[in-house]
Amino acid sequence: MIVLLALAACDWLAPEPVIDDTASEPLSEATEPVEAEVMGVLAACTSEGAWNYEAWTDGPVTSATIDTFALRGVDGWNESHALPIVSSSGLGASLFLSLEAGVARDEHQPGINTPLVCGVDDRSDDMAYVLRVYDDSGRLLDCVSWGPTAYAVLDDPLGRKGDVPAVNPVDQAEEISRSACRVLG
DSSP: OHHHHHHHHHHTTSOOOOOOOOOSSOOOOOOOOOOOOEEEEEEEEOTTSEEEEEEEESSOOSEEEEEEEEOOGGGOEEEEEEOOEEEEETTEEEEEEEEEESOOGGGOOTTTEESOOTTTGGGOTTEEEEEEEEOTTOOEEEEEEESTTHHHHHHOTTOTTSSSOOSSOOTTGGGOSTTTOEEOO
C-alpha cells in the first residue's frame, strides 16, 4: 500500500510535456521496408499427374518466380514460371501453381504446362529449384534454392559452364547466386 501511495505522490512532481509547434515542416515517420522470408516450399506431382509448386512466406509479397532446372547433360531443361499468390496478409503469403505435366518441349507454355514428367523428373536426383519473392516495388525479398543440384545452379544459373541447361531464358539471373539465395534441405 505504501508503494502505491509513493508512486501516486510522485506523479504530481512530473513536469508537463513541452510541445514545440513552431516547426516549419511536419515530421515524417521513417518506414522500414517490409521483409518477407520463404518459410516452406514444395515441388511435387499430384496423383492426377499435375506438376505443382507451393510456397509460404512469413510476410507480404506481391510477386514470385519459380525457376526449375533438370541437369541431364544434352537433354537438360530449364523453365521459369510466375508463382501466383493465392492469399496474402501482413502475416504472410501463400503461393500456388499447378501445371499440366509431360507436354512436348515445343508445346511448353510458362504458367500453363511443363515437359517435366511426373513419376520420372519429380523423383530425379538431377533437379534444382529456385524461388524468388518480391515486394510491390520489385525489390527481391528472399531467394531460396533446393534439390540435389541446387549448388550447381547457384554457381551457373545461365548455363555458361555447360553443367546447367540454358534452353530457356532466366530473367534477372544475377539474383540467383550462392550469396543471394539460401539453400534449403
